[in-house]
Amino acid sequence: MYPCPGKVLLSEQRQRFIEDYMLNYYSITELADRFGISRRTAHKWINRYKKHGQEGYQELSRRPHVCPWQTDAAIVQELVKLRKAHPHWGPKKLLDIMEQRDSGRQLPSVPTGSRILAREGLVRPRRRYRRAHPGCPKSIPQGPNDIWAADYKGQFRLKNGSYCFPLTVSDLASRYVLGCDAHPAISLEKSFTHFRRLFETYGLPNRIRTDNGVPFASNALARLSQLSVWFIKLGIYPELIEPGKPQQNGVHERMHRTLKQEATIPPGSSLRGQQRKFDDFREEFNEVRPHEAIGMKRPAEIYQSSSRSMPKRIDRYEYPAHYLVRRVSRGGTIRAFNHQFFVSNTLQEDYVGLEEVDDGVYDLYFCFYQIGRYELRLNKIHDIVSKVGLSRRQVDHASTYVLRIKCELCPDTVP
Numbered sequence: 001m002y003p004c005p006g007k008v009l010l011s012e013q014r015q016r017f018i019e020d021y022m023l024n025y026y027s028i029t030e031l032a033d034r035f036g037i038s039r040r041t042a043h044k045w046i047n048r049y050k051k052h053g054q055e056g057y058q059e060l061s062r063r064p065h066v067c068p069w070q071t072d073a074a075i076v077q078e079l080v081k082l083r084k085a086h087p088h089w090g091p092k093k094l095l096d097i098m099e100q101r102d103s104g105r106q107l108p109s110v111p112t113g114s115r116i117l118a119r120e121g122l123v124r125p126r127r128r129y130r131r132a133h134p135g136c137p138k139s140i141p142q143g144p145n146d147i148w149a150a151d152y153k154g155q156f157r158l159k160n161g162s163y164c165f166p167l168t169v170s171d172l173a174s175r176y177v178l179g180c181d182a183h184p185a186i187s188l189e190k191s192f193t194h195f196r197r198l199f200e201t202y203g204l205p206n207r208i209r210t211d212n213g214v215p216f217a218s219n220a221l222a223r224l225s226q227l228s229v230w231f232i233k234l235g236i237y238p239e240l241i242e243p244g245k246p247q248q249n250g251v252h253e254r255m256h257r258t259l260k261q262e263a264t265i266p267p268g269s270s271l272r273g274q275q276r277k278f279d280d281f282r283e284e285f286n287e288v289r290p291h292e293a294i295g296m297k298r299p300a301e302i303y304q305s306s307s308r309s310m311p312k313r314i315d316r317y318e319y320p321a322h323y324l325v326r327r328v329s330r331g332g333t334i335r336a337f338n339h340q341f342f343v344s345n346t347l348q349e350d351y352v353g354l355e356e357v358d359d360g361v362y363d364l365y366f367c368f369y370q371i372g373r374y375e376l377r378l379n380k381i382h383d384i385v386s387k388v389g390l391s392r393r394q395v396d397h398a399s400t401y402v403l404r405i406k407c408e409l410c411p412d413t414v415p
Contacts, residue, residue: 071116176300177286220344
């Protein structure tokens with residue numbers, strides 16, 4: 001890499017300094033003033049030149065000669081030897097073995113042990129695997145309860161020092177805030193409880209749009225999580241925005257900005273106190289505050305409960321007759337075509353359906369939701385979002401299922 005034209009390197013400046021010094025024309029004070037350094041620095045470079053010659057122009061290592069907390073060489077050697085004897089054991093197990101051998105020694109911490117093994121070339125870097133994404137959701141809400149948005153708003157500290165993680169749910173068509181629940185941490189159990197209460201109060205939406213975080217998505221096949229599996233069983237289509245693009249859920253994020261301004265600054269004194277502030281905010285946001293996006297109306301003037309009520313019992317999904325239906329084992333596998341292959345741990349003891357679309361190629365469905373494509377020749381399931389683009393047909397499966405439920409619940413209102 002070459003320096004920019006006209007720019008003098010530090011080593012060149014030091015060389016010029018020494019050359020001027022060797023002329024015996026300038027004093028040390030005059031040389032220091034000319035080169036913009038202190039007299040102490042001037043003497044340092046003169047002494048370094050006298051000791052090392054031309055090599056003295058270069059920077060020396062700033063590594064300390066002695067490190068009091070450096071791991072003893074004998075311990076490092078023993079750790080490396082143990083790792084070679086047990087190549088699949090991690091530093092935590094290896095250090096525990098060493099502790100049992102001699103509890104009087106000062107052993108390194110687990111992270112330090114991990115760095116030692118990596119430095120010795122005994123750690124194989126793990127390849128991070130990330131599911132692909134179908135892209136930005138294109139659906140537009142056609143009315144109340146067509147699309148709900150849900151998210152865990154960023155946590156903040158309460159006056160008592162604890163943290164609050166608000167779980168928010170809103171209706172995108174009417175801007176109606178359905179729920180804002182204060183949680184002490186991101187919790188799958190509390191999320192189930194919150195959504196169950198909302199479904200019992202307002203009914204079921206057609207879709208729920210979320211980000212890719214816990215508990216809405218996972219790294220499993222089709223990014224299914226326990227929560228999204230429950231949504232699908234209820235006939236709700238889970239929509240995921242692209243990772244790192246909250247603007248794709250912009251309506252909900254805009255509500256978060258108002259929520260932060262009016263309900264979190266200043267924060268509540270406790271989780272219960274903060275929940276009261278959230279409840280007051282919901283009432284004002286839904287019934288008092290006019291919204292420009294909906295013609296200066298209040299969300300409560302537009303929103304109405306869903307005609308799909310929360311079922312008391314979820315019946316088993318009926319796949320079309322031409323599907324090959326299999327039950328997922330507790331290990332997340334199914335057996336078909338004289339093969340056993342892994343599907344997902346999130347679908348344990350649920351049923352999936354295989355539809356043949358080509359010779360030895362089968363689309364894999366969980367209820368109406370397509371989750372992959374099985375290739376018999378390779379005995380492998382390809383992730384649908386990375387191998388096969390999302391088609392309108394997949395969305396139609398969800399719409400047909402939702403329409404069938406509407407017909408069963410209220411046959412007079414659906415044509």
